[in-house]
Amino acid sequence: MRFDSDLAEIRFGAGLSPLLPPPASAADMLERLQEVDDAARAFPVPGFDEAMAGPRTYWRLKKERSQQEGKPGYESADKAFTDFRRAHNHARIGWHGQHLLRHVHTRDGFRERLVLFWADHFTAQGKNAALRVMAAPYAETVVRPHLAGRFENLLIAAVTSPLMLHYLDQSNSAGPASRAAKRHKRLAGLNENLAREVLELHTLGVDGPYSQTDVRQLAELFTGLSYNAKDGFMFRPGMAEPGAETVLEKAYGGGKPELGQVLSALRDLARHPATARHIAWKLAVHFTADVPDPDLVDHMAARYQSTGGDLMQVYAALLEHPAAWAPELRNVKPPFDFLASACRALAVPEARIARLRPGQLNRLLLAPLIPMGQRWGGGGGPDGWPEEDAAWITPHALAARLRWTMAAPRRLLQDLPDPRDFAEASLGSYANERVRFAARAAETRTEGVGLILSSPAFQRR
Numbered sequence: 003m004r005f006d007s008d009l010a011e012i013r014f015g016a017g018l019s020p021l022l023p024p025p026a027s028a029a030d031m032l033e034r035l036q037e038v039d040d041a042a043r044a045f046p047v048p049g050f051d052e053a054m055a056g057p058r059t060y061w062r063l064k065k066e067r068s069q070q071e072g073k074p075g076y077e078s079a080d081k082a083f084t085d086f087r088r089a090h091n092h093a094r095i096g097w098h099g100q101h102l103l104r105h106v107h108t109r110d111g112f113r114e115r116l117v118l119f120w121a122d123h124f125t126a127q128g129k130n131a132a133l134r135v136m137a138a139p140y141a142e143t144v145v146r147p148h149l150a151g152r153f154e155n156l157l158i159a160a161v162t163s164p165l166m167l168h169y170l171d172q173s174n175s176a177g178p179a180s181r182a183a184k185r186h187k188r189l190a191g192l193n194e195n196l197a198r199e200v201l202e203l204h205t206l207g208v209d210g211p212y213s214q215t216d217v218r219q220l221a222e223l224f225t226g227l228s229y230n231a232k233d234g235f236m237f238r239p240g241m242a243e244p245g246a247e248t249v250l251e252k253a254y255g256g257g258k259p260e261l262g263q264v265l266s267a268l269r270d271l272a273r274h275p276a277t278a279r280h281i282a283w284k285l286a287v288h289f290t291a292d293v294p295d296p297d298l299v300d301h302m303a304a305r306y307q308s309t310g311g312d313l314m315q316v317y318a319a320l321l322e323h324p325a326a327w328a329p330e331l332r333n334v335k336p337p338f339d340f341l342a343s344a345c346r347a348l349a350v351p352e353a354r355i356a357r358l359r360p361g362q363l364n365r366l367l368l369a370p371l372i373p374m375g376q377r378w379g380g381g382g383g384p385d386g387w388p389e390e391d392a393a394w395i396t397p398h399a400l401a402a403r404l405r406w407t408m409a410a411p412r413r414l415l416q417d418l419p420d421p422r423d424f425a426e427a428s429l430g431s432y433a434n435e436r437v438r439f440a441a442r443a444a445e446t447r448t449e450g451v452g453l454i455l456s457s458p459a460f461q462r463r
Contacts, residue, residue, distance in 0.1 A: 003028075003324045008430035012331065013463045014289060014321070015111025017343030020419075020427035022109055028321040032314065034110040035150045041104040041114065042146060047097045050163065051234060053139035056090050057132040058231050064132075087131070092360040094135035098368050098378055099355055101138065105342035106350055113149070116317075118339070119288050120145045122386035124160035124204060126169040127379070133168060137379040140165045153281060153311035154272035157204060158265055161196070164229035170195040170384065177225040177243025192243075197221035199384045205271040207280035216249050223247040223254055223267055237261040250274070278306035285320060287389050291332045295325035331432060331462035334391040337374035339463075340403065341367060344455050347428035350414045366410060373402035407455040412448050421450025429459055 010031065011017060011024035018024060025031045063083040070076040105114050121141040128134040144163050148156040160166055167173045175193035176183045183189050197220035201212050226242035229235045242259030252270065255263040271277060282302035286294035298320070305319035306312075320326055335343060345355075345367075358366065371378050375394055381387045411418055418424075421441035425433040437459050444450030454460060 003322060003327055006327060006329070006431075008432060009327060009329065011111055012429075012432060013326075013333075014115060016105040016108060016114050017111070017339075017346045017463075018428055018430050019106075019346045019349060021349050022107070024430075025112075028318075031112045031321060032318055035113055035116075035314065035317070037110075039110075039113065039146065041108040041110060042142075044107065045100040045103040047100050047138050047142050050136065050139040050143040050165065053093075053136060054164075054231065054234065056093060056135065059086060060090055060132040061231065090132075090135060094138070094379065095360045095364050095368055097135075097138040099358070099363050102342055102345060102367060103352055103355055105339075106346045106355075107352060112317075115289075115339075116149045117141060117145050119285070120149055120156065122381060123284065124156075124166070125381040125384055125386040126160070126163060126166040127381070128165065129169060133165065135379070136165050150314050151312075152272075153277070153306075153313055153316075154269045156313070157200075157272050158268050160204070161200060161268060162227065162235050164234050167196070167227060167229050167235070170199060172196040172224060173228040175221065175225050175227075176241045177222055179245075180225060180243055181240040182238075192218075192221055192225065194218060194221040195384075196227070197224055200268075200271065203385055205280065206274060206276040207283075210276045210280065212250060219247040220249045220267065223249065223264055226259055226261070227264065237264075272311050275303075275307055278311070279303040281311075282306055282316065284389075285316065289320060289333075290326055290328070292390050295323075298323045298325040331459065332391075333389075333463055334394045334461055335463055336387060336394060337371045337376040337399075337403075338378055340374070340461065341371065341406070344407070344411070344460075345414065347424070347455075347460075348411055348415055348419070348451075349427075354414060366413060370402065370406045370410070373398065374406075375399045375402075403461070404452075404456050408448065408452040411451050411455070418447040418451050421447060421454060424451055425454050428454060432459055434459055 005027055007024040007026065008018060010028070014031065015025070025034070063079070063086050067076070067079040067083045070079040105111070108114055124144065126137070126140055128136050140163060144159045145156070148159055171193050172195065174189070176189045176191060178192060183191070194217055198217050201210060201217060201220065202208050206212055222243040226237050226239055228238045228241065237260070239259040244259065246253040246256035249267055254267050279299070282299050283294065286299050286302060290298065301323050302316055302319045306316050309315040355363070368378060375396070376387060419427065421444050422438070425437050425441040429437060437454055437457050440453040440457065441450050444453060
């Protein structure tokens with residue numbers, strides 16, 4: 003394999019920057035993953051437990067307003083709730099700005115890409131107004147601390163996250179023979195959502211070696227996984243189905259219901275050969291092509307199995323394989339990656355984004371993602387955002403990208419770069435003759451920069 007520093011930053015990182023050198027080697031990329039997370043320190047986003055103060059306040063103020071209905075204090079309570087709801091949404095917009103700044107100014111673009119990948123793999127969203135803002139703190143707590151460790155620890159962190167339990171309706175799932183079901187006949191009963199997604203999306207894959215019986219048995223094993231707004235995650239033995247459950251021909255539990263039996267099953271699923279192949283295939287698709295080289299997938303899956311799901315070793319297997327370094331830029335950048343890499347190529351100063359008021363930040367850098375096909379902070383469903391290029395290459399989405407490239411750069415920078423210099427800064431050795439011609443022929447800097455950002459060369463990685 004011949005390492006290509008420009009390709010490393012374009013394909014595996016956050017995009018080229020005129021201010022930050024690309025990685026010097028694959029070893030450099032891997033070493034940075036194990037160093038201090040400088041971007042997270044520089045542009046902080048609260049963790050899930052800290053951010054839950056927001057939803058708790060939201061629910062309290064909403065209840066107080068309801069209690070004041072028809073009373074003299076209603077107007078004041080309504081104003082307090084309305085003001086907080088606005089501030090709650092502004093926090094979400096601010097966290098988007100922090101994520102964008104991480105991509106613009108990081109020396110460790112591979113880390114930022116992996117955060118996006120794993121947050122999408124373990125998609126979880128708030129389904130009510132109070133929790134709808136929590137995707138960023140979820141990724142901060144579940145993904146960032148675990149992306150360089152073992153897959154089983156990342157899996158456990160995701161499955162036991164209050165946001166995942168909320169999103170997949172797990173917190174009220176009760177075993178049919180549980181103590182809680184016997185006491186409360188109106189309980190909703192067993193919910194299979196979490197068990198199905200863990201098997202189908204998170205571990206074995208949609209074509210994995212499991213049956214509907216395995217789904218139901220795992221769902222019964224998961225009963226007891228719950229949370230509340232005050233304490234976060236908890237295990238409720240009274241909700242758990244008594245007796246042993248058999249998943250993939252292995253029995254778990256049988257004695258007093260406890261969290262340990264759930265974690266044991268998750269670890270076994272994480273180490274399963276089908277999981278190794280599913281994770282290898284997804285990483286290969288994300289970083290290389292919609293139809294990845296089979297030998298690359300085999301190589302990564304074998305490394306996963308031989309190391310027990312050591313993700314650093316899996317990433318090393320990816321970066322050492324020749325198929326990962328095919329020079330053709332193939333995968334289309336999803337909207338957030340496109341905007342972030344454009345801001346990075348433009349070297350938008352931290353102060354410029356930090357000065358934007360929430361409404362300005364939303365109009366300039368958040369709302370434009372929606373017509374491009376991606377709402378930041380939430381995928382279209384539990385399976386996350388699509389990887390297929392065709393999902394992003396639609397007439398409507400491409401028109402939205404073009405509008406943004408022609409209007410946003412001049413609002414982000416007081417002085418735009420010379421398009422000829424910008425072509426080299428944004429694409430390096432991947433600035434082909436068509437891009438260079440557009441840079442030379444542009445009548446204005448706005449037009450030239452816009453043409454480069456909207457070019458197929460910049461849109462792909």
